Amino acid sequence: MPPLRIAIAGLGTVGSATLRLLKENADVVAARAGKPVTVTAVSAKDKAKCRKSDLEGIRLVDDPRELAALKDIDVVVELIGGAEGIAREVCEKALQNGKHVVTANKALLATHGLALAQLAEKNGKRLIFEAAVAGGIPIVKTMREGLAGNKVRAIQGILNGTCNYILTRMFEAKLDFSSALKEAQDKGYAEADPSMDIDGFDTAHKLTLLAALAFGTMPDLASVSVGGLRRLMPIDLQFAAELDCRIKLLGVARLTEQGLEQRVGPCLVPLASPLAKIDDVLNAVLVQGDAVGELTLSGRGAGGGPTSSAVVADIIDLARAGNGLPFGVPAEQLRPLPVAPAEARVSGWYIRLQVTDKPGVVADVSAILRDEKISIESMLQHGRSRTDSVSVIITTHAIGEAAMRRAIQKIAKLDSVQEEPCWLRIENT
């Protein structure tokens, strides 16, 4: 099978992560794409950002517009950014020259999405942009395909990790806005000029793309009512908490009887909403559809790893023209895997014992655990009941299931243990 040949315009954080992911996961990518995916050429303003080894065998050009004209390229991946200028030229020329375009450029699509979609159709090529909204969260595919049977009622999104980080820090550490922003900048979450993020424009760009997919309309940036974070004080976040709410910068799109409402701004979100619990740099989107009800996707909305995950999914989609295989790869490529005994997996454990309330029980149990080299993390006992029976709860540090099972069997045989112990794994992510 001839490979899918791609060119990457822009080797910043996302571009170099994409290059790395295509190389490191070349095996699964080829299996799922049905053919090898090779990076043929790249352009970079700052070549230093890439590991030399990642660029081996790849043509490096200075002007990204050259990539759109290369004969031996099937797909141009545009990771330059910006609504106008070079990024726009690269995408337009690539489509005109019969290349598919994968882009992470929300500003470009929010501004020229309709014209670019028309250009793609006219040339019989695809324009896809999973990475333009919410980084690694596959919300574009979900809106375009996963919920295709629904009439969407509303979308609410936490679409900017920088803002969500600032709000989280203003709440948890009671920082004022400027200090939280400074912290975000120091951590590399916010840019030197943070206005695109904190004034809500980045969220607005993403919102228009989701609204277009949800409501079958063209991206309409000019109609979004946009507000940002600058006026918030830490006390607002504390008061919100007293009201059982969190403050989040939301992008909201909703089809009303009067038309399409699109707005961006800080809102109080009741704790009952899944969005209230999305903290730090995480993103989340809540969609309400007439059939599906309420659906929430959450994950990392920015950074090289998550964004390259979205870019590579788009590339594989192009290769497959929609991956129709039941289990993602051809059946003959499905390989049996050895069965890992769950018993071998170490984890912390929870043990509940129903015991006779008399001295020495805990000592007996502790001795059994010690003999199996199981270390106790906490032990608690619930107040004496009217009977002489009490519950004793023990949590342990990480240990394999085999040792736990042996210990439980011994514990169950103690005279003072009145019923079969209940023991559960503590499942950390």
Added chain:
Amino acid sequence: MPPLRIAIAGLGTVGSATLRLLKENADVVAARAGKPVTVTAVSAKDKAKCRKSDLEGIRLVDDPRELAALKDIDVVVELIGGAEGIAREVCEKALQNGKHVVTANKALLATHGLALAQLAEKNGKRLIFEAAVAGGIPIVKTMREGLAGNKVRAIQGILNGTCNYILTRMFEAKLDFSSALKEAQDKGYAEADPSMDIDGFDTAHKLTLLAALAFGTMPDLASVSVGGLRRLMPIDLQFAAELDCRIKLLGVARLTEQGLEQRVGPCLVPLASPLAKIDDVLNAVLVQGDAVGELTLSGRGAGGGPTSSAVVADIIDLARAGNGLPFGVPAEQLRPLPVAPAEARVSGWYIRLQVTDKPGVVADVSAILRDEKISIESMLQHGRSRTDSVSVIITTHAIGEAAMRRAIQKIAKLDSVQEEPCWLRIENT
């Protein structure tokens, strides 16, 4: 464009909801499918479940196996259920006769998934099953396509709404297991024979499908270690809470150095995990990928609406062979929508005022709000500071933005109001 002609085998809750959704959303379905989707024939054990009007113009056959042989059918939607017997025959015959198959049948796929995938490929037809796992949550598409660039490390899922409901009630209402189960049965969440759900087998079926997609292996039900809920007591859920955990019935699949670990059982889940907050009948899946990091999808995992949402998405996928259009429908079908003024949208509001701490301020503010017909929901004032300035927080009942804006302008002009008021929408889902 000739229509995509489908047959639905089984008109229970999901089948009749699918019929209804295809009819009610025929416009968006046709736009996204690129052609009309028509239901040509159905089979039903119990015809009474369907509205007569929904069956108009549709052939009704008694034996679902007949559907697989019809000449004027492109797709068979199998909604009968069960790992063997009629459901299996229908799917096999449909593929052999050159029809695509859409199914919600996790038991069938967990048991015979590899053979059916091979049969589909041999006949050049597709076998898709979004509805088989987690109802309306598009987790199959996400695993198969959205995360296709990732090596998945682990999957943790709350995949059975009945169990999650029982656990939620055991925790919140301190019910014992039998009472919670009885309540679930009374509400129609659990079947008369609930063992498939509460003993973990339903979760195991779904887990094997996710594991197959994640790890490129065949569904391997026999290797899943399965446990259920019967031994849990309400006190376990209370103790878990004291340990900052919830108890959830998890399906977990993880690639270890020894091979593939697949297990189902009740676990303590730390509150920091997104899964700890998934209550009632909701489902959720947390995926860890090497590029994407941690991704969580949550929503309704059962019921006619959500499950038919998944079935219809699969049907549209078949029609499109992967929907490659940038905004889901052709660009010429993107229609401008009227712009709804966000200002017109009523909601509750949060107002923070920085005021001089002297009598009469609250009366002045209240009068302004009353004049604009804004009803106060709560008012709170934070303890006097060393200066004479205090914060007053007001929340209001639902009111439009225009009235709020007028009120805020008047309030800002009060002598006792020291700085520009901060006012935010309260965003309910």
